[in-house]
Amino acid sequence: MSRQARQRRRRRNRAGPARIMLFGGGAVVTGLIVGVFAAVGYVLDVSHSAPALGSLHPIVSGGSSQVFAADGTRLGYIQSDELRSPVSWQQITPDLRNATVAIEDQRFYNNNGVDVTGLFRAAVKDITHGAVLQGGSTITMQLIRNLYLGDDRRTIRQKIIEAKLALEYEKHHSKNSILTSYLNSVPYGTVGGQTAIGVQAAARIFFDKPASQLNLQQSALLAGLPQAPSQYNPFRDPHGARVRRNEVLEKMLALHYISAAQAAAAEAAPLEVKRGYYYSQRKENFFFEYVRQQLIDRYGKRTVEHGGLRVYTTIDLNMQRQARKAIAEVLNQPEDPAxxxxxxxxxxxxxxxxxxxxxxxxxxxxxxxxxxxxxxxxxxxxxxxxxxxxxxxxxxxxxxxxxxxxxxxxxxxxxxxxxxxxxxxxxxxxxxxxxxxxxxxxxxxxxxxxxxxxxxxxxxxxxxxxxxxxxxxxxxxxxxxxxxxxxxxxxxxxxxxGGWRNTPIAITKVVFADGRVDGNWGKPHRVKxxxxxxxxxxxxxxxxxxxxxxxxxxxxxxxxxxxxxxxxxxxxxxxxxxxxxxxxxxxxxxxxxxxxxxxxxxxxxxxxxxxxxxxxxxxxxxxxxxSCVPFRAAKEAVSYKPFxxxxxxxxxxxxxxxxxxxxxxxxxxxxxxxxxxxxxxxxxxxxxxxxxxxxxxxxxxxxxxxxxxxxxxxxxxxxxxxxxxxx
The missing domain is CATH 3.40.710.10 (DD-peptidase/beta-lactamase superfamily)
Structure with a gap:
């Protein structure tokens, strides 16, 4: 073989791996391009198939229903498996708002409802692990899920729909409004068979106080609950709850919401949890139950327990006290009858x-x-x-x-x-x-x-x-x-x-969560x-x-x-x-x-x-x-007949x-x-x-x-x- 032939052969041998690498790289790039286009196509397809925000109706969740006496005193809340009391932005402490942003959506105030970086990172981890391991959902996306979708499945398709609706939602609502709605709709855990929905119910259940009175460490504890309410429940696992609370505090420190001294003091503080019975405390139980049953007969159990009704009644608390006092003073022996x-x-x-x-x-x-x-x-x-x-x-x-x-x-x-x-x-x-x-x-x-x-x-x-x-x-x-x-x-x-028979009335009016008033309750039904x-x-x-x-x-x-x-x-x-x-x-x-x-x-x-x-x-x-008034005098004649x-x-x-x-x-x-x-x-x-x-x-x-x-x-x-x- 000539020298030139050998040189050509060596050049061909050296070019083989390079050529393979070139072709392989091209295939990978092509695959990536195809994959990107496929992914984009999938996103667009899902996005286009998603319903428009205007066509959706918010999931009705008015809150826990309340019953009031004639003078406006609250008799209590109607019990259900969910406790909910929506509050305004001003009734939520800044610490709780900041803690929630720090642990749930650090770029909340800078994104437009979708955190592309977070969503991409979550998608990569989802693909590499073969399962949905990290949410990547912003506060706005979570709110969309709570308010409109009610679907807890965390699939890529679901996230695309949430993202599309979140972008649209952000165009019409301020960040403060979005955060307030989120804090009023997210579950914070279940205690005694009742789930606290929203920060007000959570504050009442876990700390026996309103959300407006929470301190820094209490706010951090609540902010850490929504991602895993059962896992971080302080009554069930105090140690896990403390670790989670301190994680939130560190996030707040990193975002400069609090100082190092504040973080250290809060992390060293005890949990301070106190089981609250605010929602289960009731006055005039027998009358309360009588009213509750009347409401269920008219509106149904679901509306009564979850509709956020404000029920106004006829009961006079002073007369109730006097009635019980009179009974107790006369029937004052343990063996007395009822x-x-x-x-x-x-x-x-x-x-x-x-x-x-x-x-x-x-x-x-x-x-x-x-x-x-x-x-x-x-x-x-x-x-x-x-x-x-x-x-x-x-x-x-x-x-x-x-x-x-x-x-x-x-x-x-x-x-x-x-x-x-x-x-x-x-x-x-x-x-x-x-x-x-x-x-x-x-x-x-x-x-x-x-x-x-x-x-x-x-x-x-x-x-x-x-x-x-x-x-x-x-x-x-x-x-x-x-x-x-x-x-x-x-x-x-x-x-x-004077001969008018009335149907006994216990309820004067019912105000629904949306402001509608049912005043038919208080209209007397009189028959002569x-x-x-x-x-x-x-x-x-x-x-x-x-x-x-x-x-x-x-x-x-x-x-x-x-x-x-x-x-x-x-x-x-x-x-x-x-x-x-x-x-x-x-x-x-x-x-x-x-x-x-x-x-x-x-x-x-x-x-x-x-x-x-x-x-x-x-x-x-x-x-x-x-002042005593006489019985009414008859206005019409009376006819008697010899009997x-x-x-x-x-x-x-x-x-x-x-x-x-x-x-x-x-x-x-x-x-x-x-x-x-x-x-x-x-x-x-x-x-x-x-x-x-x-x-x-x-x-x-x-x-x-x-x-x-x-x-x-x-x-x-x-x-x-x-x-x-x-x-």
Whole structure:
């Protein structure tokens, strides 16, 4: 081989690696170029497919809902799995704002919503590690995720969408606005099953103080939580939380937000965490729960718990305090029965008081609104209203007060009625006197003459919503299920307001997070069910009951009308009364319906005893310092008709009415001289007619005790025996 050939061969051999490197490098460059174009194409494709910001609706997250009393005092927050209370820029300390920027987005004030450097670094690490290890999201991108997307998947596609929307969002919002929104929407961790959303809730939960009062080290601790709330939770891992807090402080030092001395002092400080119960503290728990359930019934659970509602109610906190005080002062022994008080505003049905003696921590059963108990002789007020509405003159209609033996009412052969613990007056008495005596036998005969179904209809008109069956004993308060104090307060409010029945109102208005107001809550729902003449006549009779009847212990300085009630087993005792401005019911009994009040403060209890004393103490305090107004005078004429009841002594054995006798207006009346004088116990108010609920009464012959007799054709069911000690 010639020399020249060898040289050419050596040159070819030396050029081989270079040529390979050249071609290889070109391939790499080409691949990179293709990759870049592919990446750019992918970004553009995802970006173009992303929705426009204007087409998205923010995820509704109004915050925790609050309930307020009538005077604006906050009763508490409605509990949910999230706690949220948005605050303004001024309510967030500069340390907390700076700490958040330092640990979450150091170039926040310089970028336009997307940190290209951070995003590229995150993408490189994502690719090299085969997974999403570093976020690269700016504060604005995180806000977009929280406000609009609600998607926690941290994929490259998701970040591109967030970046595109963040760029658009930054064009219309200031940095301060963006940071404030972020601090109000980011989760800071879960404590006790409730997640703190936003800095205000986090400050309350972890430090028991508002965000405006956080110091440097507390601000740094909170700022470090959003990236890993569970991992850095100071209650779960104090050491990890401290390390994370100090990391935030070092970032703040590096960005010159704080000095070296401040950083050193803050890093040396303890965590200072203190479990806060701000959101779980509530006033008036029974009423609060009553309101919460009404809200859920109308708006649904999600809106009520997370909608940031501001709920304004009718409850009067001073009246609540006076109600509990009156109960505690009268029922002052550990073994005393329970009691509940309800007060309504007769003019609009507003619930101004709903109190009871039980502790909410021990029992969440609301005796005032859920406690269905036998009303005893308080139901006679409904029978009297029915009689008056049908033209029965309470002063000229007489019945014989005597024990009604089984068989007296053919439709209910087992129905026996007594008054005054089995004794009998054996005298004629008018309906007025029978009311003051709370005479069971007179009212049982009156009810038989009126008809059970009409009494049921009147009960419905006046405000009873619990089940009724038109049984004979219902006229004396012997109900299958019973009624609640709230229902009975509404019945007597109907009398107090001249025959207008209102639907009880607990809520006056609801303000939504966006400022919308639902004021329909506070609009009274009024129905005229009785004339003013009828209610004025009954009010006058029940005023006499306070002056000289079974309700004397309830008397206060203002005009008062009231009716007492007691069941035969002494399981329930009531004082249902009203003034021109208040309708108040006091119920007393053991939560266990089987327990009898045979020895409370040394005596068997009746509505005219301790319940009347509670009513007196409470209403005296409520009306103290207020001017007393008289009951309203009737504006329309009242027509009475001579009543010839089958059982009335003024009748001729046949039920019916004579010609109407118009009366210009109700005149003051006194009990007829034919009636027996009121009986008094030594040192006590007069006894009252006790009533036996159907489930405890003997049935018809051939039936087991407690079983109701067969319902006769065309008649309502009766009960076995109703009687006892007076009303």
């Amino acid at each position: 009691a509940a008080i309800v007060t309504l505003n007769p003019a609009n049905g507003g619930i101004e008081a709903m109190a009871e003696s039980q502790s909410y921590d021990r029992s969440q059963y609301n005796l005032a609104s859920q406690g269905h108990r036998q009303p005893g002789s308080t139901f006679k007020a409904i029978v009297l209203a029915d009689a008056l509405s049908r033209g029965v003159d309470p002063n000229s209609t007489f019945y014989l007060s005597h024990t009604l033996e089984p068989g007296w009412l053919p439709a209910y052969p087992g129905y026996e009625v007594k008054t005054f613990e089995g004794s009998s007056l054996d005298q004629e008495m008018s309906l007025v006197t029978a009311t003051l005596h709370s005479d069971n036998t007179v009212y049982a005969q009156l009810a038989a003459d009126l008809g059970e179904s009409t009494i049921t209809e009147m009960a419905r008109k006046m405000g009873v919503v619990s089940p009724l069956h038109s049984y004979a004993a219902e006229a004396l308060g012997g109900l299958t299920l019973g009624v609640t104090p709230l229902e009975m307060a509404n019945v007597f409010a109907t009398l107090a307001d 069910v009785l004339s003013e003449g009828i209610t004025a006549e009954e009010t006058h009779i029940l005023e006499q009951n306070v002056q000289s009847g079974t309700a004397t212990r309830s008397a206060i300085t203002c005009p008062t009308a009231a009716k007492t009630g007691t069941t035969s087993e002494l399981a329930d005792a009531w004082l249902d009364g009203y003034t021109p401005n208040y309708s108040t019911v006091v119920w007393m009994g053991y939560p266990n319906k089987r327990l009898a009040m045979t020895d409370v403060h040394g005596e068997p209890q009746q509505g005219g005893y301790l319940p009347a004393e509670i009513w007196h103490a409470y209403m005296s305090a409520v009306t103290a310092g207020k 010839f009841g089958k059982y009335a002594t003024t009748g001729g054995g046949e039920a019916g009415f004579g010609e109407a006798a118009p009366v210009s207006e109700p005149e003051p009346r006194v009990p007829s001289h034919h009636a027996a004088p009121p009986r008094h116990r030594s040192g006590h108010a007069r006894g009252e007619g006790r009533t036996t609920p159907p489930q405890a009464a003997p049935g018809a012959p051939g039936q087991a005790p407690g079983a109701p007799p067969p319902k006769p054709h065309g008649k309502g069911r009766g009960v076995g025996k109703t009687g006892g000690a007076g009303g």
